[in-house]
Structure formats: C-alpha cells, structure tokens
Amino acid sequence: xxxxxxxxxxxxxxxxxxxxxxxxxxxxxxxxxxxxxxxxxxxxxxxxxxxxxxxxxxxxxxxxxxxxxxxxxxxxxxxxxxxxxxxxxxxxxxxxxxxxxxxxxxxxxxxxxxxxxxxxxxxxxxxxxxxxxxxxxxxxxxxxxxxxxxxxxxxxxxxxxxxxxxxxxxxxxxxxxxxxxxxxxxxxxxxxxxxxxxxxxxxxxxxxxxxxxxxxxxxxxxxxxxxxxxxxxxxxxxxxxxxxxxxxxxxxxxxxxxxxxxxxxxxxxxxxxxxxxxxxxxxxxxxxxxxxxxxxxxxxxxxxxxxxxxxxxxxxxxxxxxxxxxxxxxxxxxxxxxxxxxxxxxxxxxxxxxxxxxxxxxxxxxxxxxxxxxxxxxxxxxxxxxxxxxxxxxxxx
Numbered sequence: 343x344x345x346x347x348x349x350x351x352x353x354x355x356x357x358x359x360x361x362x363x364x365x366x367x368x369x370x371x372x373x374x375x376x377x378x379x380x381x382x383x384x385x386x387x388x389x390x391x392x393x394x395x396x397x398x399x400x401x402x403x404x405x406x407x408x409x410x411x412x413x414x415x416x417x418x419x420x421x422x423x424x425x426x427x428x429x430x431x432x433x434x435x436x437x438x439x440x441x442x443x444x445x446x447x448x449x450x451x452x453x454x455x456x457x458x459x460x461x462x463x464x465x466x467x468x469x470x471x472x473x474x475x476x477x478x479x480x481x482x483x484x485x486x487x488x489x490x491x492x493x494x495x496x497x498x499x500x501x502x503x504x505x506x507x508x509x510x511x512x513x514x515x516x517x518x519x520x521x522x523x524x525x526x527x528x529x530x531x532x533x534x535x536x537x538x539x540x541x542x543x544x545x546x547x548x549x550x551x552x553x554x555x556x557x558x559x560x561x562x563x564x565x566x567x568x569x570x571x572x573x574x575x576x577x578x579x580x581x582x583x584x585x586x587x588x589x590x591x592x593x594x595x596x597x598x599x600x601x602x603x604x605x606x607x608x609x610x611x612x613x614x615x616x617x618x619x620x621x622x623x624x625x626x627x628x629x630x631x632x633x634x635x636x637x638x639x640x641x642x643x644x645x646x647x648x649x650x651x652x653x654x655x656x657x658x659x660x661x662x663x664x665x666x667x668x669x670x671x672x673x674x675x676x677x678x679x680x681x682x683x684x685x686x687x688x689x690x691x692x693x694x695x696x697x698x699x700x701x702x703x704x705x706x707x708x709x710x711x712x713x714x715x716x717x718x719x720x721x722x723x724x725x726x727x728x729x730x731x732x733x734x735x736x737x738x739x
Contacts (some may be wrong), residue, residue: 351375352402353607354436355590356409356557358664360607361440363388366399367413367432371463374472377440377537381611381665383472384504384539385440387463387517390432393420393456397430408590409557410435423454428525437557440537448525458533460519464493464504468665470673473608486514500666501542509534543669563600564589567627588624592631599634612662614639614684618691625698632695633714639688640721644679644728652680656728658688682732682739685725692722 604616660681
C-alpha cells in the first residue's frame with residue numbers, strides 16, 4: 343500500500359526529482375517526506391527551528407512552475423519575543439538539486455538575537471523502501487564543516503552522497519546546522535541552502551541510462567500549446583491546470599524525447615500502460631509526446647526471454663526504475679515487463695498517431711513510408727508478433 347499524501351502535504355516536482363514536506367516546508371523524519379532524486383530519497387529530514395521552536399505555517403504559494411513554491415510562516419512565542427513578530431519565507435525550487443532561500447523579517451521595535459537551526463539527515467532509502475515494500479540496512483557516514491554537512495552511503499559498489507551547503511557560516515554538529523541571526527526591524531535577513539546528490543557505481547553493474555532535466559525544453563513545449571477561450575472561466579482554468587500537470591510529468595529518457603510519467607509522487611517513472619494512454623489522450627497538443635512515447639517505449643522493448651523481468655521479445659515494459667534496488671538487481675523493476683496491456687496499448691498509440699497524422703493515406707505498394715511510420719513500424723510489428731504468440735483462440739491475450 344502506497345504512503346498516503348494528503349492536502350497537508352506539499353509536493354514540488356521537476357522531472358524525476360521531487361520534494362514532499364508538510365505545509366511549514368519541513369521534511370519530518372519517520373514519514374514519507376523527503377527530497378527524492380531518481381527513485382532515491384537523498385534527503386530525509388529538513389526541519390527549521392528558531393530558538394529551538396518550529397514555526398507556525400500560514401499559507402503556501404504555488405506559482406506557474408510545478409517545481410517551485412513558497413512557504414509563508416511566522417514564529418510562535420519565543421522567550422521574550424511575542425508570537426507573530428517575525429515573518430519567515432521559505433522559497434524552494436527543485437531540479438536535480440534542491441535550493442531553498444530562507445528570509446526573515448522582524449517587526450519588533452528593537453533588534454533581535456536568535457539562533458536558526460536546521461535539522462538535516464539523509465537515509466538514501468530506495469523509493470520501494472519508502473513505499474513499504476522492502477527495508478535495507480544503510481550504514482551512512484557524515485562529515486561536518488562550518489557551512490555544510492555531507493552524507494555518504496555505499497553497498498555492493500553502489501555509492502550515494504548528499505551535500506547540504508549554506509551560504510553563511512555556522513556550527514555543524516550531529517545532523518544540525520546552527521546559524522546566529524541578528525534581525526533589525528524591517529530589514530530582510532537571508533540564508534540560502536543547497537542540496538546536491540551524486541551517484542557512482544563501482545561494480546560491473548551497468549549504470550542506468552540518464553534522464554536529463556531540461557526545464558527550458560519543457561517550457562518551450564508548454565509555450566507552444568494551444569490556448570483555450572471559453573465563456574466559462576472554470577473551463578479555462580481546468581485547461582490551464584491540465585496542461586501544467588502534464589508538463590510536470592514529462593520525462594526525458596534514453597531516446598531523448600518526452601514521455602509522460604505515471605503520476606506524482608510515487609509513480610514518477612516510465613510505465614508502459616500509463617504513458618501510452620496519456621500520449622493517446624494528448625494527441626491534440628502536438629507530436630512531441632506521442633512520438634516521444636513511441637520512441638522511449640520502443641527503446642526498452644523486450645529482446646530476450648528473461649523470467650526474472652518477465653521480458654519476452656516484442657514486449658513493451660510495464661515499469662522502468664533507477665533506484666538502488668533496481669540497479670543492483672534485487673528487484674526486477676530496472677526494466678520490468680510484467681503487464682499484459684502495455685504492448686497492445688503501444689500498438690493502439692501507433693494506430694491513433696497514424697490516423698491523426700494521415701500516414702496511411704500515403705502508404706501503399708511502391709511508395710515510401712512517411713518518416714514517422716517507417717521509424718515506428720518495426721517496433722509495432724514486433725509488438726504484434728508478441729500479441730499473436732500470446733493470444734487465445736478467442737483473441738484474449
């Protein structure tokens with residue numbers, strides 16, 4: 343059973359990276375919160391305190407970009423400081439790294455001296471561990487400096503590191519970064535945090551093919567989409583929300599094209615069924631998504647018989663993952679083919695693209711196939727061969 347994300351959780355997403363927190367922006371230990379990169383939780387704890395106390399959430403601002411948000415907070419009563427004296431803003435942006443700017447503004451008449459503490463940890467849990475499917479024992483080492491914490495983990499040649507760095511000097515101790523703060527009335531005080539992760543394989547295990555983060559390319563695609571004008575503003579808002587949500591799901595895989603992921607946050611990966619259906623439903627928006635989906639799924643099409651992955655020649659993958667468990671082969675989901683519907687849906691996507699593109703009108707004896715048709719046809723024929731080999735006499739696969 344997947345962890346339940348509720349309206350009290352805030353999720354920011356960019357490609358295969360996403361951050362989940364509560365409405366104060368805190369990532370609480372012992373929960374499903376964290377910053378995830380390529381199916382691995384590289385930051386499992388990020389809690390902000392002023393003079394030892396957590397802050398009070400007021401609201402969360404979400405702009406047009408799905409990978410950025412601002413948490414609006416204020417202080418509880420702190421020693422001699424009344425509640426709601428300090429305005430706190432946490433602006434967070436997610437990509438292959440996480441960047442966060444903390445801004446504090448005091449409205450007290452006199453200057454204030456405080457201590458800002460960040461509680462930080464990284465457990466490097468695979469997404470299947472977070473989802474409760476399996477637990478590993480992680481032996482994690484930590485190094486401290488005045489401006490940073492560095493966490494490292496290695497097992498069976500698989501190595502992960504997370505570096506959390508500040509732009510101000512402080513004191514680092516036992517997973518805490520403490521920074522002295524002096525606030526003067528109305529004058530902003532800023533602190534910037536950056537979280538970077540790295541992965542290295544020191545074994546014969548082949549590395550997963552990279553999925554590049556290219557926000558500018560996604561934005562260019564978004565800017566080319568048709569607009570919608572309607573007599574009902576609710577319909578226009580629904581359209582805008584739908585295309586923003588689709589943009590947040592677009593992945594770039596080994597073939598270098600867009601393919602939609604199955605869903606945020608736990609299914610931010612290639613799923614044959616979900617990707618094909620979404621591509622069919624988005625033909626109205628142009629060719630980038632359907633062409634990309636045909637190419638990406640075709641790049642992973644089965645070529646051998648592998649009972650562990652349920653792979654067979656011509657079969658389209660059910661799921662493609664890049665976390666530790668998948669890379670080291672402890673689960674079959676690095677490329678998993680255990681669904682019966684992904685392959686027929688791939689063929690259906692091809693047919694839908696043929697009909698919309700008019701490719702079949704130009705096909706015939708003695709005529710060259712249109713470029714997209716010729717590119718995808720061998721993959722589709724292999725998929726049809728698999729379907730034929732698995733179909734019952736009544737056509738049921």
